[in-house]
Amino acid sequence: MDDSEADDPNRTSPRPAASGGWSRLSASRGFLLLWGAQSVSTLGASSASFVLTLEVFRDTGSAVALAVLTVMSSAGNIYLAPLAGAFADRIGHRRAAILANVVLATASAVMATVSLIGPGRLLGLVYPLVLVSAIAASMLTLTLTASIRRMRQDADLTRINGVTTLLQRAPVIVAPVVGAALYATVAPAYVYVVDGLTSLGCVAALLVVRWDAPPLAGPRRANPFPGARDGLAWILRHRGIREMQIGFAGLNLFNGLGVTATTAYVILLADRRWGSASGLAAYNVSAAVGLVAGAALAG
DSSP, rough: OOEEEEEEOOOSSSSTTTHHHHHHHHHHHHHHHHHHHHHHHHOOOOOOHHHHHHHHHHHHHHHHHHHHHHHHHHHHIITTTTHHHHHHHHHHHHHHHHHHHHHHHHHHHHHHHHHOOOGGGGGHHHHHHHHHHHHHHHHHHHHHHHHHHHSOOOOGHHHHHHHHHHHHHHHHHHHHHHHHHHHSSHHHHHHHHHHHHHHHHHHHHHOOOOSSSSOOOSSSOOOTTTTTTHHHHHHHHOHHHHHHHHHHHHHHHHHHHHHHHHHHHHHHHHTTTTHHHHHHHHHHHHHHHHHHHHHHHHH
């Protein structure tokens, strides 16, 4: 952490003392500001993703195009997440979060321009934008999750994790309804503009709220996957774990195929009765509620 961050009066204490009521209040306000801004940004991003799905299918009529969107999003959010996390550790979590939001805002601005031309005509540009946005979103999620332990006391972690889970999942449930309403009332380009503005709002929050997350000290490893080889070897040696991982891999593969086909089917079927936006919104909300309910029952 540089000297300017250490002397900044707006910087929140990473672990406020039990006797420091003002420090606890300052940390709580900073925490809520940061995660509240991120919740609004998640709503904007999820709404924009909803609108993009409708636009691409409207212009192409192709389930393959939707499948490629899913592949790009999953690659950035899941498979490239270790790279994003390693990069965040190298430059510092707060700087990484600011950079991620700037990238997301820039991608939204480009997507708004693409929307005016027609996403179906510029799929070669849409796919890389989705991939870059997914990587940035992954890095942002990782850094903000890491901020929880630095900004809150250990005794608060269970309650705070519940709050952050709500702030992360609630926008995903509401976003399809918001996206459908916006798609029916305004040009899709405006949705991407609003999405970009919410990312810039997160940048503003990050400039105010600071936590102790400097770059990692010591020698830097060229390999962003330390221990991955040993971990894979351990999985392969244990039959039960190995079979479970293979089962999950197959489940995720067929689930991805099913989601893409179902999305295209829902859009086509709903367009005849209620409108493609309303039908897809109902489908997405039902899926999100089902995931939350399943997680609650499993817990």
